Amino acid sequence: MQVAFGLKAHSGWAALVVIGAQDRDLQVLERQRLELVDKGQEWAKQPYHAAERLSSGKARKIVERGIESAHRKALHEIRRAVKPFRNAGQQVVACALLVGDPMPDWSVDEILAVHFRMHKAEGVLFRNALARAAEQIGLNLVTIPEKLLLEHATASLSISPKDLNRKLVALGKSVGPPWAKDQKEATLAAMIALQGHS
Numbered sequence: 001m002q003v004a005f006g007l008k009a010h011s012g013w014a015a016l017v018v019i020g021a022q023d024r025d026l027q028v029l030e031r032q033r034l035e036l037v038d039k040g041q042e043w044a045k046q047p048y049h050a051a052e053r054l055s056s057g058k059a060r061k062i063v064e065r066g067i068e069s070a071h072r073k074a075l076h077e078i079r080r081a082v083k084p085f086r087n088a089g090q091q092v093v094a095c096a097l098l099v100g101d102p103m104p105d106w107s108v109d110e111i112l113a114v115h116f117r118m119h120k121a122e123g124v125l126f127r128n129a130l131a132r133a134a135e136q137i138g139l140n141l142v143t144i145p146e147k148l149l150l151e152h153a154t155a156s157l158s159i160s161p162k163d164l165n166r167k168l169v170a171l172g173k174s175v176g177p178p179w180a181k182d183q184k185e186a187t188l189a190a191m192i193a194l195q196g197h198s
Helices: 047-051 056-087 108-112 115-136 146-157 161-175 181-195
Strands: 002-010 013-022 025-035 091-099 141-145
Touching: 002 056, 002 115, 002 181, 013 056, 013 115, 013 181, 025 056, 025 161, 025 181, 047 056, 047 108, 047 115, 056 091, 056 108, 056 115, 091 115, 091 146, 091 181, 108 115, 115 141, 141 146, 141 181, 146 161, 146 181, 161 181
Parallel strands: 002 091, 091 141
Antiparallel strands: 002 013, 013 025
């Protein structure tokens, strides 16, 4: 069975849905929340916010610690999620990640100077950590702009939005709740990645 991962990142965690295809029949094989922050380190969900009122040197150190922590946790979580599929002899053909608009190459000081930049940087931080983790363990990374997800899905799957919604509803019923926006979007991302490798 060919398998694809779909990921939607948030600050400190990500929604993961794993889709498998056998004889053109799609199945949700796994659905889970990946924790990208260590327990007891809630500040690491928003490291730029944690650094906001510190001196420049201390602020950079806190942000660096947050970034290192996110990358370490993302690698651990992706490895853990992939392991049972590889052990079962299933081929994880791709990992799809929903992404936002690219961020300018701001320094930590420039980010901390403007509040909305802190939110943007924290969003990019966890997506980047997941992307790097997927590549580190040899997954084929597919990035999909979140704003264009539906457009990409209907085009790559050659399906109308109405039929696509029916398919998503059916997949959700097959596994039960939770089947919210995060799971649906991660599923669409995985479906696109799987289609690209079938």
